[in-house]
Amino acid sequence: MRAFFRNVSPRRAIVDFWQVFTAPSEYRRVGLLMAAAVTGTIFYAMAMEGGTALPRPPEIIYFPSFLEGRSDAEILAENKAATAKAKAEEAEEEARQERIRQMYKAVGDATGVETKRAYEEGKAEREAWRKKVEAARKEVLDKHMVDNPVYDAEMKKAQTEKP
Structure with a gap:
């Protein structure tokens, strides 16, 4: 040894x-x-390789919607404004997509390609997808929401006002 x-x-x-x-x-x-x-x-x-110091701590962003002291009316108004903004953005995107589809349809019509059937099929697929997503959202809401007669009355009123 x-x-x-x-x-x-x-x-x-x-x-x-x-x-x-x-x-x-x-x-x-x-x-x-x-x-x-x-x-x-x-x-x-x-x-x-580095590693000479500790990594920077994460930056915390506080959301103003979670501030204390907000009334129910303020919360509801903020939610309605956010929903309206989201729906407007969605409608704007859908309008942009429709303009693109119309351009493709015009090119197809100019070149002699039959586009009406494809356009209608695409429209039906988009509508089926929207219904599927809406049903899934409703299912999640029904599963997790408590009974709220005020909310239910507002939803019925909004559905009857919808054209």
């Missing part, structure tokens, strides 16, 4: 290094430069 520790001792490693380094050889300088280049490359790669 002593022979093993004698061969791996730091003193023995330094003595071996000095003997090899001081021995006359035509490749001594090249070997030294290559060893320094490899070692320097490894240290440079480790330095470029």
